[in-house]
Amino acid sequence: MRTEVCIIGGGPSGLLIGQLLHRAGIATTIIERQSREHVLGRIRAGVLENGTCNMLEEAGVGDRLAREGFEHEGAFIAAAGRKFRIDFKHYTKKNVTVYGQTELTADLYCARDSAGLNTIHNVEGVILHEVTSDTTYVTFVKDGYEQRIECDFIIGCDGFHGVSRPTIPTGVRKEFEQVYPFGWLGILSETPPVSEELIYANHERGFALCSMRNEKLSRYYVQTSLNDKVEHWSDKRFWEELKRRLPEEPADILVTGPSIEKSIAPLRSFICEPMQWGKLFLVGDAAHIVPPTGAKGLNLAVSDVHYLSKALISFYKGEEKYMINNYSAKALERVWKASRFSWWMTTTLHHFPDYGDFGQRMQEAEIAYLEGSRAAQAVLAENYVGLPY
Ligand code: APR
Numbered sequence: 001m002r003t004e005v006c007i008i009g010g011g012p013s014g015l016l017i018g019q020l021l022h023r024a025g026i027a028t029t030i031i032e033r034q035s036r037e038h039v040l041g042r043i044r045a046g047v048l049e050n051g052t053c054n055m056l057e058e059a060g061v062g063d064r065l066a067r068e069g070f071e072h073e074g075a076f077i078a079a080a081g082r083k084f085r086i087d088f089k090h091y092t093k094k095n096v097t098v099y100g101q102t103e104l105t106a107d108l109y110c111a112r113d114s115a116g117l118n119t120i121h122n123v124e125g126v127i128l129h130e131v132t133s134d135t136t137y138v139t140f141v142k143d144g145y146e147q148r149i150e151c152d153f154i155i156g157c158d159g160f161h162g163v164s165r166p167t168i169p170t171g172v173r174k175e176f177e178q179v180y181p182f183g184w185l186g187i188l189s190e191t192p193p194v195s196e197e198l199i200y201a202n203h204e205r206g207f208a209l210c211s212m213r214n215e216k217l218s219r220y221y222v223q224t225s226l227n228d229k230v231e232h233w234s235d236k237r238f239w240e241e242l243k244r245r246l247p248e249e250p251a252d253i254l255v256t257g258p259s260i261e262k263s264i265a266p267l268r269s270f271i272c273e274p275m276q277w278g279k280l281f282l283v284g285d286a287a288h289i290v291p292p293t294g295a296k297g298l299n300l301a302v303s304d305v306h307y308l309s310k311a312l313i314s315f316y317k318g319e320e321k322y323m324i325n326n327y328s329a330k331a332l333e334r335v336w337k338a339s340r341f342s343w344w345m346t347t348t349l350h351h352f353p354d355y356g357d358f359g360q361r362m363q364e365a366e367i368a369y370l371e372g373s374r375a376a377q378a379v380l381a382e383n384y385v386g387l388p389y
């Protein structure tokens with residue numbers, strides 16, 4: 001089989017870049033390890049930057065998002081029993097849109113189907129070959145048979161545990177990582193959200209987040225220790241713990257109900273440099289992971305897609321190779337800035353077991369400063385709505 005661009009991984013990164021390249025007349029094949037149902041069953045964050053929404057529109061998948069997404073012009077920060085609002089619109093003239101990543105992935109699969117594009121699911125044993133030569137190809141096993149795709153370029157969109165990043169030799173690749181000493185326990189419940197806008201809460205018992213998918217579906221998180229297990233958390237225990245970490249007003253009006261999903265995720269910051277090696281480009285979680293506190297994971301994947309799609313489209317138009325050779329530097333510049341913001345949100349809002357009372361008071365002082373300083377609020381707002389591409 002031959003294609004122009006072979007995309008490894010059919011998550012949001014792979015699907016979106018596939019769509020944009022297709023619209024520019026470039027042939028793509030996506031190979032995905034899991035079934036489509038599995039990919040669509042994953043529950044991830046749901047806050048989209050303005051730039052992300054624009055990219056989705058550019059890819060022709062913005063209609064349902066425009067109809068069903070919820071525009072949020074601000075968010076609340078809570079600490080020491082109080083909460084205050086950061087007005088994104090006021091500081092940046094921009095908003096964010098609440099729209100589940102699961103919905104977005106479904107929209108992208110629909111668009112790929114309508115365009116009749118090739119997506120091969122349930123592949124095993126993916127190997128990248130001749131990545132630094134002109135005879136690049138990918139092999140994999142499907143239904144017991146080995147198959148081979150020859151291509152001009154490979155895009156590694158296969159997430160943190162994929163095969164693309166480890167293909168870059170260790171002498172070339174440098175990885176930067178911080179693993180945080182806690183996780184997030186998240187639940188989805190068919191209850192009305194406690195607040196029209198998100199609440200990020202610092203508390204000495206640990207961080208809490210009130211988020212949502214729509215008027216009838218809420219998403220809540222509490223910080224847990226790393227060795228905690230979902231089985232230790234009955235719904236009753238979860239709701240009690242969440243209420244204890246929120247200021248009185250949201251805690252009193254919180255509507256509780258049975259959870260329809262409950263899971264624990266660890267938190268890490270991770271960046272791989274470079275994001276290109278020969279004919280291979282890394283995009284999204286394959287190259288970097290942010291802790292979810294700033295809601296940047298998907299948005300960063302989309303900014304990678306922005307830089308790489310523009311570069312490949314310019315290459316196929318016969319323009320110079322400068323843009324593709326500059327992809328890694330360009331993407332990493334924004335990745336580091338968004339990682340800094342996610343790290344700052346995480347360190348400011350979570351309880352760090354080793355920081356003690358001094359650390360807790362420092363965090364409260366930082367949040368009190370944020371409450372009283374327009375400059376500090378503008379910094380948060382500018383980063384939260386997304387730095388420009
Ligand atoms: N071969 C083929 N596919 C693979 C392989 C492999 N060896 N390894 C992993 N995959 C697939 C996974 O099954 C998954 O569907 O690659 C896909 C990667 O998708 P994601 O992990 O969702 O990563 P990405 O598409 O970069 O999405 C960006 O933003 O909100 C964050 O982490 C969140 O997924 C989100 C990300």
Ligand code: PHB
Nearest residue numbers: 045046211292293294295
């Ligand atoms: C979510 O709704 O799942 C969500 C929202 C904001 C975050 C992280 C997760 O920062």
